[in-house]
Amino acid sequence: MASSGLELLWVSLPQLGKGAAQTLLISLLSIAFSTLGGVLYGVLRTLGNRLVNVVLRVYLELFRAIPVLVWLYLLFFGLPIFFGLSIPSFWCAVLVLSLWGASEVGEVVRGALYSLPRGQREAGLSIGLSGPQLYGYVLLPQALKRMTPPTINVYTRIIKTSSLAVLIGVVDVIKVGQQIIERTYESVLIYGALFLFFFFICYPLSAASKVLERRWAQA
Amino acid sequence: MSALIEFQGFNKFFGEAQVLKGIDLSVQSGEVVVILGPSGCGKSTLLRCLNGLEAAHSGSLRFAGNELLDKRTDWRQVRQDIGMVFQSYHLFPHMSVLDNILLGPLKVQKRDTREAREQAQKLLERVGLADKRDAFPRQLSGGQQQRIAIVRSLCMNPQVMLFDEVTAALDPEMVKEVLEVIQGLARDGMTLLIVTHEMAFARAVADRVVFMEAGRILEHNTPEAFFTNPQTARAQQFLEKFSFVSTLPKKIKELEPI
């Protein structure tokens, strides 16, 4: 039994690997877009423009109040119906995860920028820095330490949440696992493998986040 | 010669509250003007309007002939010409002393690295901190940090320097080292606007003293005249708080030779 189980895993490996690659690709793209969008969101929120703030608050609350799964269905099934616009399931997953992740990373960035002493901004302005220079050289580098650990935690949540993509038909590691189970009925074995897959990707990240948090809290 | 800085009927509001009321003040090039007044009277706001950290409301404020209330004012240029030093230094904690000083000259003024470094080095020597060039702000005392902050502004080659209670956050034994630097600038003929609660320093460094209260300029005089013979009751009360003018008029004379 044990040996046949291992054998099954062994022969399924290429297939599982393909699924895992899809999962990782969706996650990595979403993490990259979330980071870019999140920094943009965080910076925009600290500019003090009322209209911009209202728009971004609405965006944030929409992604806080509505589950990612509902967003996935909404965009994947809703867009073709209401706008005649259909996106491939892979990119739909990336889009939703990125928008959701950007709102989460964005709040982290906003909080980190907000916590800096106001004098840093004024000192930067008083030597004639432009807005982008002020953020690029003075504010964001200082916010980096404070925002990195919670941002890594958002990354692990993006990776885990990417598993929802299976529900709009993306053939990711979960879907591949399900297909193997349908053929072989080895659900414990396959789900065990999926367990290890997610654990070994996410655990180092959250451990790193803890270490950084502890190290930088002392500095 | 026309004034370098000229406030005329200048007003500033925070919401409903008017914190600067019809300010008239002109500063000639090379002049050292000390602004005194009780807490909350608008001294900081006055300085901050001058380099655009606060938006003016109405009236006129001219710098080197240009109206700063004009919507087209290029504040980045004005700020290079008007350096400002703050009470709590606000050095950039993630940069070394040298990087703090060079950020403006290199990124804003796009100057030659060699030339800017040489100037930074000279200025550091001048304030006695050449050996701290590669230190980080957290490794320095308050007095050292404040001297670096002054150098950071000076290295932009401004025409004017604004000092807003730059010794107020310092331990007493460090006040002198900072004030000496400012006094040196005054001696070199730099235009300075200084807000301070150090009365002896004000008296020693000022060409003119401006006394403010509740958003208005109440007095405007030479330091000797102001400290020995304040015109308004409010200024007298203010000075008494610093026990500089004794309540007994005859003692004023004894103080004079300081």
Ligand SMILES: Nc1ncnc2c1ncn2[C@@H]1O[C@H](COP(=O)(O)OP(=O)(O)OP(=O)(O)O)[C@@H](O)[C@H]1O
């Ligand atoms: N950002 C702000 N919003 C609202 N009111 C403000 C703001 N900054 C200052 N004020 C108010 O404006 C008035 C003048 O403040 P300012 O800081 O210029 O006084 P100051 O003379 O520098 O006082 P201090 O000696 O305590 O530094 C005060 O009543 C203060 O409460």
Ligand SMILES: [Mg+2]
């Ligand atoms: Mg003040």
